[in-house]
Amino acid sequence: MSASAARLIKPVLYGYFRSSCSWRVRIAFALKGIEYEQKPVNLIKDGGQQLTDQFKAINPMQQVPAVTIDGITLSQSLAIIQYIEETRPEPRLLPADPKQRGQVRIICDIIASGIQPLQNLYVLQKIGAEKVQWAQHFINRGFEALEPILKQTAGKYCVGDEISMADICLVPQVYNAERFKVDMSQFPTIRRLNQTLTEIDAFKVSHPSCQPDTPDDLQA
Amino acid sequence: MCTIHGLKYMIHLPQRRKSSTGVPSEEEPAEQPVLYGYFRSSCSWRVRIAFALKGIEYEQKTINILKDGGQQLTDQFKAVNPMQQVPAVTIDGITLSQSLAIIQYIEETRPEPRLLPADPKQRAHVRIICDIIASGIQPLQNVYVIQKIGEEKVQWAQHFINRGFEALEHILKQTAGKHCVGDEISMADICLVPQVYNAERFKVDMSRFPTIRRLNQTLIEIDAFKATHPSCQPDTPDDLQA
Numbered sequence: 001m002s003a004s005a006a007r008l009i010k011p012v013l014y015g016y017f018r019s020s021c022s023w024r025v026r027i028a029f030a031l032k033g034i035e036y037e038q039k040p041v042n043l044i045k046d047g048g049q050q051l052t053d054q055f056k057a058i059n060p061m062q063q064v065p066a067v068t069i070d071g072i073t074l075s076q077s078l079a080i081i082q083y084i085e086e087t088r089p090e091p092r093l094l095p096a097d098p099k100q101r102g103q104v105r106i107i108c109d110i111i112a113s114g115i116q117p118l119q120n121l122y123v124l125q126k127i128g129a130e131k132v133q134w135a136q137h138f139i140n141r142g143f144e145a146l147e148p149i150l151k152q153t154a155g156k157y158c159v160g161d162e163i164s165m166a167d168i169c170l171v172p173q174v175y176n177a178e179r180f181k182v183d184m185s186q187f188p189t190i191r192r193l194n195q196t197l198t199e200i201d202a203f204k205v206s207h208p209s210c211q212p213d214t215p216d217d218l219q220a
Numbered sequence: 221m222c223t224i225h226g227l228k229y230m231i232h233l234p235q236r237r238k239s240s241t242g243v244p245s246e247e248e249p250a251e252q253p254v255l256y257g258y259f260r261s262s263c264s265w266r267v268r269i270a271f272a273l274k275g276i277e278y279e280q281k282t283i284n285i286l287k288d289g290g291q292q293l294t295d296q297f298k299a300v301n302p303m304q305q306v307p308a309v310t311i312d313g314i315t316l317s318q319s320l321a322i323i324q325y326i327e328e329t330r331p332e333p334r335l336l337p338a339d340p341k342q343r344a345h346v347r348i349i350c351d352i353i354a355s356g357i358q359p360l361q362n363v364y365v366i367q368k369i370g371e372e373k374v375q376w377a378q379h380f381i382n383r384g385f386e387a388l389e390h391i392l393k394q395t396a397g398k399h400c401v402g403d404e405i406s407m408a409d410i411c412l413v414p415q416v417y418n419a420e421r422f423k424v425d426m427s428r429f430p431t432i433r434r435l436n437q438t439l440i441e442i443d444a445f446k447a448t449h450p451s452c453q454p455d456t457p458d459d460l461q462a
């Protein structure tokens with residue numbers, strides 16, 4: 001298949017309604033105005049559908065999200081989003097200035113390396129009985145660092161006044177924080193930014209409460 | 221001067237060119253970058269490799285993450301990096317943290333030699349490999365986390381390294397040429413070598429990962445990886461020096 005023909009096929013997102021990493025990709029697609037197909041991978045049902053051989057062939061790391069796009073399959077939400085950014089540049093999700101871009105990436109990486117991997121389903125299942133305290137600990141730790149950083153970098157959004165990958169990472173992480181009953185009163189800047197962002201269409205339509213695989217009792 | 225395997229030798233790295241008048245222009249700030257790191261921190265080592273590949277001279281300020289309860293926990297260092305982790309870098313008048321954000325900043329401001337392929341699909345493969353390591357493996361086996369895990373820390377670390385390497389082995393079989401993605405050194409290689417070092421420290425059975433081993437073997441022979449090795453840093457303890 002030619003590259004241009006591959007481009008005409010809608011991307012496919014393998015994700016889960018409540019996976020914060022999948023939500024990041026849904027937001028990116030929505031901000032870019034890219035239509036895509038969703039193939040839900042239920043992380044809990046049947047012992048976890050991400051563990052099937054079928055899905056392992058799509059992502060050897062056996063995690064969501066994974067995306068098939070332009071004839072290739074990608075995993076790792078930030079790698080996916082940066083690929084989308086580089087191939088569909090409008091509207092931009094990274095600032096033009098390298099220093100501001102550095103700031104965006106710091107915020108993304110604090111979330112995507114420093115918080116979320118320590119409180120995802122796989123890890124919490126291994127932690128066992130103390131999983132809520134464990135998750136709260138790592139979210140608090142990361143948010144305690146993010147709050148002063150965002151105080152410096154934020155305008156209307158995480159970095160200045162344009163939506164970026166930092167905002168894409170922040171909102172799903174706040175959702176996770178709320179699920180784990182983290183005391184958000186300590187993080188006024190994070191709260192303010194989240195409040196603004198959750199009113200934006202791309203963040204609303206991609207919200208876990210209204211996905212194809214959202215269970216009836218969790219729908220908005 | 222670096223001592224490896226008992227042999228002292230100079231690593232000749234290309235110097236950054238000064239402007240013709242010898243006076244730093246606006247594009248060439250006079251101050252060297254400063255790296256706050258630790259000899260054995262794999263994330264710090266990634267940044268050291270990137271600086272070396274780019275031929276950038278920099279100053280190292282050691283943050284001993286074990287001594288005095290952990291020097292990264294001082295108020296002084298918290299002002300440098302609120303996340304209280306190494307590495308952090310001061311460069312071009314700003315302070316950055318998060319090794320991949322630092323490296324991408326260096327890449328974007330000092331583009332030669334390139335650390336990311338020109339093609340977006342290959343670039344994505346590089347990032348997938350980096351992120352599996354930087355999000356999927358290393359954060360689960362760093363000092364902070366394994367201190368919280370306690371007694372079972374070795375099995376815990378081995379588990380996450382094995383899990384990540386099982387995925388990486390499969391991916392690298394598809395993407396690798398001479399290096400992780402094709403035949404050019406990239407950020408994927410920069411992330412791989414320090415992670416293999418960690419795996420060896422935790423006595424992970426590397427025989428199951430022949431592609432990772434082969435790639436690592438090639439990379440550790442390269443000057444930029446050798447000169448930056450934990451065994452020959454300013455803060456390497458005497459008993460761990462090569």
